[in-house]
Amino acid sequence: MPRGWHSASAYGISSVSFPVPLLAAEPELQAAAAALASEFTLPTVDTGSNFILELTREGLQLRWRSKPEYQPLVLDYTRGKQAWRQQLGGGRQEAVVRALGLGKGFRPKVLDATAGLGRDGLILAHAGCEVRLLERNPAIHALLHQAVAHLQQFHGNEHWSYQRVLVLPAGSLLDHEDAHAVFADWQPDAVYLDPMFPEREKSAAVKKDMQMLQQLVGADLDADGLLAAALAIAKCRVVVKRPAKAPFLAGQTPSSQIASKKHRFDVYIKQAY
Ligand SMILES: C[S@@+](CC[C@H](N)C(=O)[O-])C[C@H]1O[C@@H](n2cnc3c(N)ncnc32)[C@H](O)[C@@H]1O
CATH class of the missing domain: 3.40.1630 (S-adenosyl-L-methionine-dependent methyltransferases)
Known part of the structure; x- marks a missing residue:
């Protein structure tokens, strides 16, 4: 090849x-x-x-290209709905933040190992977590990298939490036989996983940017393997986002769950923070 x-x-x-x-x-x-x-x-x-x-x-x-009627996807965290969600609507009430278990001043170091468009990851950063974003699709990685750089430049030191976000080189936990060694210098307290789930809804119900992402990256059919890799490197917990009725990742029952309108956050606890 x-x-x-x-x-x-x-x-x-x-x-x-x-x-x-x-x-x-x-x-x-x-x-x-x-x-x-x-x-x-x-x-x-x-x-x-x-x-x-x-x-x-x-x-x-x-x-x-085959959908010229769709607006091109522009990733910009400094304006529009995403900026609002992170800065005003987001925060402690977000299900993803609750699933990560932030509390009493403790902000876990989080590896978002399926970073995608970075939306969940940046909500966690805004909530005060130190976040590293890992994405394997080279085109999505490039978009993400540029959007995070723009966000950091835009806010400067005014939002110190964004300055701690790091977009890792394009890749996957599954690329490494010993992912633990790769993260030896920065062991995440928590690993967050949100692999693509094969879409069953009619496409009109799915937002256009998610349709684009689905079409580009596919169904993440190897997602089950991520759970073991994530559990191996997370110090304390792994959180997996799933559609509300989807089966557990790798068929593994979580320690607890947090439900939001359309999703479920399965929480696998290794040890307390
Ligand atoms: C549903 S999207 C994630 C959306 C993200 N949580 C957000 O808020 O924008 C799934 C992403 O995970 C990536 N992905 C799936 N499996 C991966 C893996 N093993 N390693 C790295 N990235 C992966 C896909 O390429 C896709 O971009």
């Missing part, structure tokens, strides 16, 4: 997928696009992928 072409297992889907290229939206941005593509090891030529990352004057966006 040529370098830069990823086997299906890297995405959890069952056929070889074309890598997403990073291209300039206008000729003046070509040099900048090439530099970014090189930073993220993404192709700079059209690969036939159904998705492309485009560099515009505003930053990166992900375009779904």
Whole structure:
């Protein structure tokens, strides 16, 4: 397989997928696009992928070519609903925050090992956790990396909690036979998992950005393996987000559960914080 072409297992889907290229939206941005593509090891030529990352004057966006009626996905935590959710609506009431068990001034170090669009991870950061984001899909990783960098630049030291967010190099806990050794210098108190769940709802019911993500990364069919890897490296607990009626990850019964409107957070406790 040529370098830069990823086997299906890297995405959890069952056929070889074309890598997403990073291209300039206008000729003046070509040099900048090439530099970014090189930073993220993404192709700079059209690969036939159904998705492309485009560099515009505003930053990166992900375009779904066979759905031209969809707005390109722009990841920007500084405005819109996401900024509101983190800064005003989010916080201690969020189910994900409760599942992570923050309390009495204690803020766990969290590895978000399926970071995706970083929304849950940033809610945890805003709640005061030190968060590291791990994402294996190279295109999503590039979007996430740029969006976090923009957030940190935008807020400066005004929001110290965002300055502690670190986007790890693109990869997976499943890449390492001994993930424990990889995290020897920074053992997370908790590992958070939110793998893609095969979608059963009619696609119209799923938000467009989630549809894009699903189409791009596939069904994460190897997700069961993540639980053991996460339990091996977490000091105290693993939290798994699942659709409300989904079976337990790897068939393993959690120690406790927190329910939100559409989701369930399964909490696996190794030891108290
Ligand atoms: C449902 S999305 C996560 C959404 C995220 N919680 C958010 O709030 O934006 C699942 C993401 O996990 C990634 N993923 C799945 N399995 C992974 C693994 N083993 N290692 C790293 N990333 C993984 C997928 O590529 C996808 O981007």
